[in-house]
Amino acid sequence: MMHAPFIKRALPILFAVILSGCSDSGTADVSQWMKETRQQTRVSIKPLSEPKKFTPFSYDAKNREDPYSPNKLAAALAKARKDGGTIRPDLDRRREALESYPLDTMVMVGTLAKPGLTYALLQVDKSIYQVKVGNYIGQNLGMVTKITDNEVSLKEVIQDAAGDWVEREAKLELQESQK
Numbered sequence: 001m002m003h004a005p006f007i008k009r010a011l012p013i014l015f016a017v018i019l020s021g022c023s024d025s026g027t028a029d030v031s032q033w034m035k036e037t038r039q040q041t042r043v044s045i046k047p048l049s050e051p052k053k054f055t056p057f058s059y060d061a062k063n064r065e066d067p068y069s070p071n072k073l074a075a076a077l078a079k080a081r082k083d084g085g086t087i088r089p090d091l092d093r094r095r096e097a098l099e100s101y102p103l104d105t106m107v108m109v110g111t112l113a114k115p116g117l118t119y120a121l122l123q124v125d126k127s128i129y130q131v132k133v134g135n136y137i138g139q140n141l142g143m144v145t146k147i148t149d150n151e152v153s154l155k156e157v158i159q160d161a162a163g164d165w166v167e168r169e170a171k172l173e174l175q176e177s178q179k
Contacts (some may be wrong), residue, residue: 107175
């Protein structure tokens with residue numbers, strides 16, 4: 001039983017002796033090579049370039065009106081309200097049949113061409129309608145502006161958050177039959 005503490009103390013010393021026998025195995029050659037390489041290598045540092053000349057900016061707009069001032073914004077809004085905007089839809093005209101349907105319920109299924117006139121064929125609720133350039137479709141005052149073999153282009157007139165009328169582009173693309 002007394003041998004166990006002796007072995008526990010002697011074991012680390014034994015490992016140190018074994019490891020010391022492994023030292024300097026090939027490191028002398030590496031050390032010599034590193035010494036020669038340091039002596040042969042010349043360090044070259046490029047000189048720093050002259051600093052660029054700084055020319056201060058002179059801000060000369062301090063006496064002008066601030067572009068973000070509430071007074072300027074209020075004046076611009078008042079002018080826009082007075083002008084009423086440039087886009088004004090004709091709300092007094094007679095409504096057309098396809099204006100009671102949203103655009104996403106309409107499907108373009110084809111075109112018909114007569115000399116000088118092209119019609120788009122739109123399907124809504126299992127019914128087929130013919131539309132030409134100038135007809136109104138959709139619930140956002142959309143007027144057909146162009147008809148091609150693959151799509152119907154239109155401009156919708158809607159009110160933005162400020163209550164002004166704005167135009168936006170929309171289109172219906174030809175839907176191939178899925179059989």
